[in-house]
Amino acid sequence: MLVLLAASAFHIAGDYGDGTRSGGDVFPRMTAGAVCATGLLALFLPSPATERPTISPKSLRILALTLAFLGLMPSIGYPLVAPLWIGGAMWVFGLRNPFLLLSIALGLSATAWIMLSRLAFAPPPAGLFEALF
Amino acid sequence: MEALSIFQGMTTVLGDPVTLIFVFLGVIAGVFVGAMPGLTATTGCALLLPFTFGHEPLHGLLMLVGVFTGGIYGGSLSAILLRTPGTPAAAATMIDGFPMSERGEAGRAIGLATVASFVGGSVGAIVMTLLAPKLAALGLAFGPPEFFALTLFGLAMIVAVSGDSLVRGVMAAAIGMWISTIGFDPIAGSSRYTFGIRELLGGVELIPILVGLFGVAQVLARAEKLLVFPKSPEKEKFLPRLSDLALTKWTAVKSALIGVFVGSVPGAGCDIAAFAAYSELKRSEGVGSDLGKGNPKGIVAPEAANNAATTGALIPMLSLGVPGDAVTAVLLGALTIHGFEPGPVFFSSNLDLIYALFAGVIFAQLALLIVGLSLTGLFARLIRIDQRIMIPAILFLCMIGSYSVRYSLFDMYVALIFGCVGFLFEKVRIPLSPLLLGVVLGTLSEQNLRRSLIMSHGDLAIFVQRPVSLALTAGAFFAIVFMVLRLRRSTT
Numbered sequence: 001m002l003v004l005l006a007a008s009a010f011h012i013a014g015d016y017g018d019g020t021r022s023g024g025d026v027f028p029r030m031t032a033g034a035v036c037a038t039g040l041l042a043l044f045l046p047s048p049a050t051e052r053p054t055i056s057p058k059s060l061r062i063l064a065l066t067l068a069f070l071g072l073m074p075s076i077g078y079p080l081v082a083p084l085w086i087g088g089a090m091w092v093f094g095l096r097n098p099f100l101l102l103s104i105a106l107g108l109s110a111t112a113w114i115m116l117s118r119l120a121f122a123p124p125p126a127g128l129f130e131a132l133f
Numbered sequence: 134m135e136a137l138s139i140f141q142g143m144t145t146v147l148g149d150p151v152t153l154i155f156v157f158l159g160v161i162a163g164v165f166v167g168a169m170p171g172l173t174a175t176t177g178c179a180l181l182l183p184f185t186f187g188h189e190p191l192h193g194l195l196m197l198v199g200v201f202t203g204g205i206y207g208g209s210l211s212a213i214l215l216r217t218p219g220t221p222a223a224a225a226t227m228i229d230g231f232p233m234s235e236r237g238e239a240g241r242a243i244g245l246a247t248v249a250s251f252v253g254g255s256v257g258a259i260v261m262t263l264l265a266p267k268l269a270a271l272g273l274a275f276g277p278p279e280f281f282a283l284t285l286f287g288l289a290m291i292v293a294v295s296g297d298s299l300v301r302g303v304m305a306a307a308i309g310m311w312i313s314t315i316g317f318d319p320i321a322g323s324s325r326y327t328f329g330i331r332e333l334l335g336g337v338e339l340i341p342i343l344v345g346l347f348g349v350a351q352v353l354a355r356a357e358k359l360l361v362f363p364k365s366p367e368k369e370k371f372l373p374r375l376s377d378l379a380l381t382k383w384t385a386v387k388s389a390l391i392g393v394f395v396g397s398v399p400g401a402g403c404d405i406a407a408f409a410a411y412s413e414l415k416r417s418e419g420v421g422s423d424l425g426k427g428n429p430k431g432i433v434a435p436e437a438a439n440n441a442a443t444t445g446a447l448i449p450m451l452s453l454g455v456p457g458d459a460v461t462a463v464l465l466g467a468l469t470i471h472g473f474e475p476g477p478v479f480f481s482s483n484l485d486l487i488y489a490l491f492a493g494v495i496f497a498q499l500a501l502l503i504v505g506l507s508l509t510g511l512f513a514r515l516i517r518i519d520q521r522i523m524i525p526a527i528l529f530l531c532m533i534g535s536y537s538v539r540y541s542l543f544d545m546y547v548a549l550i551f552g553c554v555g556f557l558f559e560k561v562r563i564p565l566s567p568l569l570l571g572v573v574l575g576t577l578s579e580q581n582l583r584r585s586l587i588m589s590h591g592d593l594a595i596f597v598q599r600p601v602s603l604a605l606t607a608g609a610f611f612a613i614v615f616m617v618l619r620l621r622r623s624t625t
Contacts (some may be wrong), residue, residue, distance in 0.1 A: 002304075004386040008221050012326065016318065018321070021586055022586035022591060023321075024321045027579040027582060027583070031307050031310040031314065031575075032307075034303065034304070034580045035307045038304035039304060041300045042412030044298060055353070055553075055556070056356065058356045059356040059556070062352065062353065062356050062528070063353070063549070063553070070545055074621050085529075089525035090521055090525045091579070092356070093521040093524055094521050095476075095519070095521040108526060108529055109529075112529070116533070118538075124536060
């Protein structure tokens with residue numbers, strides 16, 4: 001897949017040239033070409049022992065939770081989605097103590113909110129809670 | 134002149150309590166991150182980098198230097214106490230550190246590691262202060278061909294030492310350099326690979342890439358295998374014995390010099406420095422020594438060397454703008470984010486900042502000694518924090534850190550994507566350090582390649598017609614050839 005991606009990047013880079021040997025296409029072509037060549041070499045050369053590039057169900061759940069957090073944040077808002085996400089992630093990792101889950105999820109997300117909104121003046125999207133903040 | 138500049142730098146650092154606080158905070162955060170198995174000094178710097186934005190460049194940079202110094206030292210705590218090196222640089226410390234811990238001498242071992250790290254870092258900082266200005270003066274004579282050859286040399290060195298597959302190392306560096314081409318063409322100004330996405334016009338931000346590769350990827354790896362630590366030891370003092378210090382003083386100095394030399398070679402890094410010093414100790418102690426069974430010198434040598442290597446790695450980064458390893462690549466990114474263009478010109482035009490930075494690096498070693506001797510007991514307990522809480526908290530920090538770069542959700546997606554990339558690459562043994570260095574050096578490399586080609590009207594011979602450029606290109610070539618031959622020998 002990497003080789004295919006690099007090959008298409010090499011092809012697209014052709015559009016950035018100006019007909020000289022110092023145009024905008026030189027470096028992208030050089031690098032994409034190198035990825036392509038090394039990718040093909042890696043396919044045929046004996047390789048060091050590697051694991052299968054798979055993702056475990058637990059990692060997938062963490063990824064799905066994070067994607068949901070990012071997808072829902074603009075509409076529902078950070079104040080609700082962030083604690084749910086942190087709590088959910090700790091649950092996936094196996095933490096079951098409700099007091100710890102609640103206090104850490106609320107504490108962490110509130111600290112980050114305060115830092116971003118009060119120190120950096122750029123709070124994350126508040127979504128449904130826009131009127132409150 | 135230099136002594137006066139160093140004195141002025143010292144006054145700037147020591148006269149400003151805020152700077153001192155930033156150094157201490159950096160060292161404390163670094164020791165904590167370094168001591169946590171799975172988190173490295175690179176992860177610590179990547180996570181803290183966004184929080185340096187709103188501050189003075191000197192404050193932010195010194196905090197990151199503190200994280201680097203503390204992070205490399207912190208790795209020794211878990212190596213000695215848990216037999217799990219917190220960072221790769223502490224792997225050599227574990228060989229003699231854990232047997233001492235098993236004998237009930239964990240406090241003595243950690244005390245020795247603390248003092249050795251202080252000695253190593255201080256020797257390295259002094260060498261850096263003396264050497265970096267000379268190297269920068271040399272760098273002022275560099276033109277585009279020399280700079281392109283230098284970036285090539287840096288990348289070749291890191292590829293040559295980055296793993297057991299040269300092809301994968303080259304591939305990682307090429308991917309990193311390709312990523313750096315996304316966004317505006319640095320010379321013509323047209324956009325490349327943006328596909329109409331507005332957020333990509335300025336290129337892919339460095340911090341989300343870093344946070345993804347070294348933070349999110351670690352979280353995904355830990356989701357597959359959570360670490361469980363043994364119970365905390367009884368309360369004990371983490372101070373070295375005077376007799377140990379007397380016994381190991383020359384080992385510390387010799388290893389520090391090895392460390393600063395190895396660290397200053399682009400790509401070599403702290404872990405190689407630690408093992409090089411340990412090998413030298415093994416050679417000098419002879420076959421009858423009790424190395425590997427809890428010999429104090431076996432802790433001092435790698436610890437002095439890996440902390441000296443932290444300052445050694447700063448030499449090419451500050452003087453030539455070429456990072457020595459992944460952490461200095463982050464520091465280079467920090468300089469760029471604060472509006473500086475690292476390299477010889479930066480060095481000569483920002484002398485006040487440079488010498489204050491040197492003074493800060495020296496002070497960071499003192500901060501490390503104070504933090505190490507006084508707070509080690511606390512860190513020894515902290516590294517046993519429930520991983521089910523710690524890992525989600527790190528993931529949250531990764532996401533918030535990425536958001537804080539441009540206050541954009543897009544960067545959080547980028548961090549997540551690079552997290553998956555880093556996680557999968559680790560599984561198929563594609564090294565991440567060359568990828569990061571490729572991203573950091575990509576733009577500099579492209580600019581200088583194209584400027585050179587414009588100068589020579591497209592003739593590639595320009596890279597071998599100038600002596601410095603020829604030497605660096607040849608160095609890059611021989612590094613790769615040497616690695617190919619070594620790999621071939623090891624497989625037959």
